[in-house]
Every structure is written in C-alpha cells, then in structure tokens.
Amino acid sequence: MRFPFLGDGSLRRGRVINATILRATFERRAVLIGAVQGGIGALLALRLGYLAIAENEKYRLESESNRVNLTLIPPRRGWILDRNGAPLASNRADFRVDLIPERMHNASATIDRLGELLALEPTRIADIKDKVSTSRGFAPVEVASGLNYEQFAALSVRLPDLPGVVPQRGFSRFYPTASSVGHLIGYVGPASAEEYEKDPNPILITPGYKIGKDGLEKQFEKGLRGVPGARRVEVTASGRIVRDLETREDVQGAPVRLTIDGPLQDYAARRIGLESGSVVVMDCRTGDLMCMASMPSFDPNSFSDGIGSVEYAMLRDDERVPLRNKVLKGLYPPGSTVKPMVSMALMEQGIDPHEQVHCGGGLRVGNRVFGCWNRRGHGAVDMARGIYQSCDVYFYTMAQRVGMDPIAAMARRCGMGEEFPLPVTSQFYGTVPDPAWKMKKWGREWQTFDTVNATIGQGYMLSSPLQLAVMASRLATGRHVMPRLTLDTKPKGFDTIDFPSEHVEYVRQAMSDVVNGPGTAGRARLPIKDVQIAGKTGTAQVVSLSISNGRTGPWKYRDHGLFIFFAPFDNPRYAGAVVIEHGGGSGAAYPIARDVTTFLFDPTKGMEALTALEKQWGGTAQQRLEARYATYAAERGAEVRRPPRRDEEIFDRVEAEARVAATQTEAIAEDVITPRAEANPSATPPAASAVSPEQQPEPAPAPPEVSE
C-alpha cells in the first residue's frame, strides 16, 4: 500500500496519466485536506479548552478588572482638638457644582441660569461653555467650588429644572484660629510624587485629596487620615458608568486631642503683636503644653489651598522668618534666665545661699574684667539678691568656685540641651557647653571666662523657648516635669525629685521678688489680687558691643528679650517662657508673660489689655497678615518668583536658615560679654491695666547681663 499523500511521484513525467489515476490522487488528496481540516478543528478545540479551563481564572480576573471601576471616597480627616475639645483643625463642608454635559438638555441655557444663580463672571461662563462643548460627555466639568451654603441650597431646590447639574459636598481643612496655630498644627496639601512613591496608596493621587505637610498634621497623618470609602461601579470601555455595584462609607480619621488650650494659644500668638517671638506655657501639675505660640506665622488655611507665589514670596522675604517655628527651631542664648538654675547647682554644691559677695560693678578674671550690668555695683549680694537683681558678679564669683561641670549637669537636668519625646516633626536642642564639649567641637581648652560667660547664659549656651519653659516648670515644682502634647500620653517625671524642697522654696521666693519685690521686672506684676507671678528676666546679646548697643539700630543686631515665669509663685500651677527675638531686652518679653498669665487667671482682664494693644497695632495678627499680603501683592505681585514646587524645599530652607541663625552668637562666644542693663529693678507695682511692651522702662544705662 502506498502512503496516501506522497503517491504523486507517479504523476511525474513519463507516466501515462489516466482518469483512474487522477481520481485516486483526488481521493488521497481530499483525505489529506480533510485531515488538515480536522487537525485545525482539533487544535481550535484544544485552544478553546485551554483558554476556558486552564486560564479561566486569569481571564475572569481580567474581565472583572475591566468591568469594575473602583472610585475612592476620600476619608474625612480627623479633627485636631484642644484640651477642652474645641477644634484647632476641623473640616469645613465645601460645596461645589459640576456639570455632566451628556445629561444636559439645553447646555447653553442651563449654564446661563447657573451663572445667574451663582453670580459667575461672564468670562467664567464663557469658559464653562467652551469646556462643555469640547468635553467627553460623561466627564464632569467643574463650574464652581467653595460655594457657601446659601448658594448651594438655592441651586439644590432648582435641580429639577437643571438636568445635568450635579451639586456635590466635599470637605476642606479649616483652621479657625488661622495663623495662631500655623507652626504648631502645620497644614495640608496634595501628596507630592515622592510621598506617593514612599506610600503608594491610591488615595494619595485621588484628585483633591490632601495630606499633612507640616507640624502636627504631618506627625499624626496616619491616625488623622481615616479609611477611604469606596464606590464600585460597572463601567463601559469608554468609562461611562453603567450602575453602582456597592458603596462603602469612609471612616473619618481619629481625632487628636492636644494639651493645647486653644484660646490661650490664640491669645498668646496675638499678644506677641508686632514682635517676632514665641510663648510657651505649661501646666506644672501635668506637664501639659498649653500654648506653643510662634509669631509671625503663616495662615494654614491659605497654605492648604495651595501656596500662592505672592504669599510665599512675602513670607520668604520677611526677616522675621514667618515660616520658622521658633518654639522648636529658634535657639537663643538664654541670658540671665539661667541664674535660678545656676543657683540650684550652687546650692547643690553646698554653697550657703546667705553667703554674700561684694559687687563692685565688675570682676577681674585672669587678665580680663567682666562687668556687672550694673556698673555702679550692687554692693553686698547674696544668692536671692543675685537672682532678683540679676547680679552678674555674684554668679561670676560662685561659678568659678564650683566649676563648669556641676552647672552644665544642672542645666541638662533642667531640660537644656534635651530633646523631648514630643510628636513634632523636628526640634532643635541647643547647646549646653562644658569642657568636654568644647574640646570636641572646637579643639580648645575650657577657659575660666567660658564658665563666666556660661553662668550668665551666654557664650556657647543655646536653648529653645520650649526648653526654657520646661526649665521654668522644673524649677517651680522641683520635679522632673516632662512636657506632653497629647492628652493620651501619660504625665511623666513627677516621681523624680530634682531639687530639695528648701532649695525650691528659696528660688521661688527669689524669683517672686524679681517681679513682686525689688527685682528687675516690677512691671510684670499681675493685675490680679491673690495671684503672684514669679519669673526671671534675661537679655541676650547677639553681636559684639562694637556693632550695636543692643537696643537701637538694625533690628537683627538688637538683643533678644527673654523671660521665664511661673504662677502662682508659692504653689505653681502654670510655668512658661517668653522669647522675643531682637526685642531689645527682657523688657520686650515680660509684659507678654504678664498678660498671658493674666489671661489664664482672668480672661476678661487679659482680653482688655490685648484689645487696647491691637487697636494700636492695627488689628489682630491674622488681620495684619492679610493687610500686609494685600499691600505686598499690590506692590510686588507682578514680579514675584514662583514658590518651590515641593513643600520639602520650603522646610529644608527654613531649617537651614534656622541653623545658621542659631550660630550667630558663636562669633562673640570668645569675647568678654558686657552684660546689658536688666530691665526695671525698682519698678513700682503696675497699674491694673496692662503696659505695652514698648514702654519698657530702663534703669540707669548700666550694662545688663548677657553672656558669651
């Protein structure tokens, strides 16, 4: 038998071809063709089975992912509440209107009607018409956002006559006290590409979704974010929604409850007024940070809407650095505010507080003479007088006796140089210099004059307002108070006794005398009966005497004014610190402390003082910021540069500038500091009404205390 398909050799030349042979060939070849057909049929059946059975799961998934479109519903952000439950950051219902062009019957008429209802500009109406005519029918076209409720309601009742108009509710972040909480709370903004790379959560790239960019908003991002809702819809290949499959509601982010007292924060921020500075107030019994005001500041509301170029330029060009959180990232020589702390160190080293030192207006150390701020001399000075009169010679003398190490150890125990376990994005922790530190950092031996400078809070010594406030509460209570910022953290440090109670009593009395006795801050007295504030002034020199006298001249060469305080002095409830950058001396700081403390005990009286001041200043901090913005935009609006594309650039820059600023005093660390005149040693008790900081009384032009 011949192989059926290859039998054609017989047809080649030479053979006789007849009908029978052709028929046989036909039949063989027909079988071949039939076999090929059958083979392809079998191949198709196998392929079909493979696709439908072996790959069924894969293709079913692909079919589902084709069909189902998942839309994320952005979760409402958790609120940030103050200690009493009042919102510092909340969500404001935001009303917006979109058009779905394919649902509109008479597009032009509907848009005209909308323009009437929402009072839209004619150019805007033209824009919308243009967009509607060119859009793909089912894609929404935004008409307006940020509508108020009245407009929204007016529109909603007319919906039956306006097919294709879709009013929607969203939420935007709202900070009721605006710039007062700017540095503390931070702001929100759309996630950057880098942030999405780090956390590839699809919610981050949902249009309009914002995440925390700075401060507590960034720190508590995880908890505040909540859980997005989801809407599963069936869509066609072109994206048209066919029907809803299922909707899951969003879960609002958990609120964060702060220890901050909202009204106090706002009051303190406004009370700083035209100055640049910070106010920190703590609750001595729990360590609660009740106020962390830093001014001038930015308005987190407008930042959250996107940082405008004009606004950013205005803030960047301001020498008072409104973008820097001065509570955490401002470092200042603490000046004489360290004297109570140094006193604790001296007492611990066994120095009798009643031992007297003669102050003749200066002290020779080696071949240099270190002056007292009071050039005429204080005469016989004991420790208490050293504190309330801020006598520098007393501390020069005693500090040399005990050496730097016990003082540095005490400074650290009081919180200087310490980084606190707080939920903040970053904090600077300053410098507590000692011989080992100087050798390591500068490669030079510690000198006696370094001790002398450090004793009066100058030289290399740097601390932040937060550290000063912690120092005040530790001195006031004698406990190792740890600050806390959220109500759900436990108060800490109260079981650690830092100082013996008789030392605490002694220092309390001396610090009370600063204000209520013959001390340097008589005008800080509270206009309230029965409550007495205790404190310590400080004036920190930032440039050498040859450049500036510290009180006049260019703003950035003026002395910093500092004040640490607690009240009531005999049973401390609140403690805090006020630092006014380049305020010209402590006289710029303690009136603020006085008014803030007044507000704590008697809000009405506190507000009266502030209202009077704000009248002079031209409005609240927020009003002034807005006015300044308007002026700036009018003058410079046309020529400002674009803001940085990424928020990180802003903060990197702010941080870098803050670090540079903090090293300013290093230049004079090796100089002999001529202490500046302390404020008003012999003040009479103040009138019941507040005194504005500008009216700072000066004593005789004696050099006050400044160190380094």
Added chain:
Amino acid sequence: MNSTAARRVVPDAIARQPWEMLIPLVLLTAFGGLVLYSAGGGAMQPFAASHFIRFAVFAVMTAIIAALPRDIVRMVTYPGYLAVLLMLLGVEIVGAVGGGSQRWLELGPIRIQPSELMKPAVVLAMARFYETLPLGMVGTWRSLVPSGVLIGLPIGLVLMQPDLGTSVAIAFGGVVVMFLAGLPLWWFMLAGGAALGAAPLVYFFALHDYQRARVTTFLDPESDPLGAGYHIAQSKIAIGSGGIFGKGFNNGTQSHLNYLPEPHTDFVFATMAEEWGLAGGLFVLLMYGLILRWGMKVAAQSQDRFSALLAAGATATIFFFIAINLLMVMGMAPAKGIPLPWMSHGGSSMMTNMICIGLLMMVNRWNQRAPRRGLASR
C-alpha cells in the same frame, strides 16, 4: 441516508434533502442569531433580526442554485467569472474616479462586494478549467499557466483595494482546487518554500502599515496592549472568562460593556464563548465539523471531475473563513476582517457562504440523480 422506513413516512422531496448538513446549518444560524440578540444589548434590533432575514433571503438563493442543472452551470461558469472580474475592475475604477479606495459597488438599493462573489467564482472557473484540461496535460506547464491567470487576475485586483484577507481566501480556494486536480506535489512544496522565503520581503515591502501592525501584534500581543493588541487581548479575556458553561445568556460583560471590539462581526465567537463557555464553543465547532464533513463527502461522491473539484473547492472556501476567524479570536492568527460563517452579522459573508452551500447542494443533487459511475468525465 434515506432509510426505507423514512421514505414511507416522509415525502420523497423532503427526505432527499441533505439533512445531515441542513440541521447543523440551521442550528448554527439560530445560535448565531441568539448571540447577535445578546450582542445587540438583548434585543432583536439591530443585529439578530436582519441576521435571520438575510439567512431566509439567501436560503431562497441557495435553493435556486441547488436546482441548477449541470449543463447550465458549465455554460455560465466562464461568463460569470468574467462578469465578476469586470465588477472588480469596476470597483477599482469607481474608487479611482471617486477618490479613495472602496470595496463595493452600489447597484440600486443593494451593495455588492465583488471580491466576495469572486471566491465561489474562482472555484467554479478552476473546476471548469481542470475538467476541460486534457488529462495528459496535468503535470505540464499548460495545466498551470491558465489557472494561474484565473487566480492571479482577481487576486491582483483585490490586493489593489487593498484587501489582503480576501485575496488570500481567493488564493486558498483556487490552490485547493489545483491541489485536488492532481498537479504535481513538488510544485506545491516549491511554492510553499518560496512563500516562506518571500514572507519577510512581503512583510517589509508589500504590506501596508496597518497590515504590518497586525502581524507584529500577532507575534507579540503584549507589545501594545492598548493599541493593536487590544482586540486580541480582549477577545481572549472574553473567551477565557467564560469558563466551561459561560456567564449566561445576555450576561457577557466584555461584549455588553464594549470591551470587546466588533462583538457582532469579527469577534462574534468571543461574544458567544463568554456567555456560553466552552460548551457553546464545542457545539459551534461540532456544527462546523458536520457541515464541512458533509461537504467533503459530497466531493468524494461526485461522479465527475467538475463536480468533485467544485464541491471540494466550495468546502475549502467555507473552511477558510471558519479557520482564520477562529484562529484569530483565540489569538493564533493576525487580526483580520474575516467574519465567522452563519454567526457573524453581515450580508457579504452570508452571501458567499450560502452560495458555497448552494453549490454543494447542487452537486449533491447531481450525485443523487446519477449515481457514481466511475471517474471518467466525458
């Protein structure tokens, strides 16, 4: 196939019909109508109704063709071929005059694609040619050159349209007839080898960009998932997601939500497989198998060379539609506008396939009339 018992109950004229083909054909067309009903969004309009109407109209035409006597067919074969060739030329002329290419002629209310008519016409002409060719010349150049012209002219015209798929279909029908006519096997091997060798040249120099894209996509479907590869990818998703029994009638998401391109024409099999699964697919394959087997049987039973070559050529033409379409929807051939016989919505392919069925039924009738008497024709 007619049993004695059946002959008594059923009238002769009915019993004589080739039910082994007609039943699968009707089932297939009805099933196709069902799929088109679903592809039309669960309605008779716009696809299913016209599908049935066309089938009915062309069934009448099929019956007329089936009734034609052998002599008349022999007589009109060459004139018919010539007429279709002229129509093809007419398309070219109209296209050239009107500017821009087209594939159809408007004849009053109906639109005719001459290239579709050419498929059976070539088969007829080739069968006629080899019938008249003296047996001794098979295997000489004289058996090849005239038939080469018969195939070459229409292919050339169709390629100018340009319509690669139809040219290949015409060539396929013609070559199958040549093969069965007994031309030397080594000719075909040589031609096959030459075609393989020429393929790269054709790909780079003769194909249009869109045709090249189809080939590239076929070779690497993932290369462009949203562009040219999209069709095949979506088709495979539709077939694969159907599973064994499918998603159910009218429940296909790929077709209903427009992910599947052309769910009623080229990709009607994918539309079907999504809703009816592997079971539906095997049913369709079985029906085609029955029809084609019948076609080959008719060819084998033919009494003369003309009938045999005609029947085999017509079967091959139908087969070509089915095979290329199914290979394509399952991702094994480049995407090409070739519809699936009796399932896809479309008049032209329905007409071509019904003409082929008519020719087969005609040959079948001749066979029945005059039982096989050996191979010699005249």
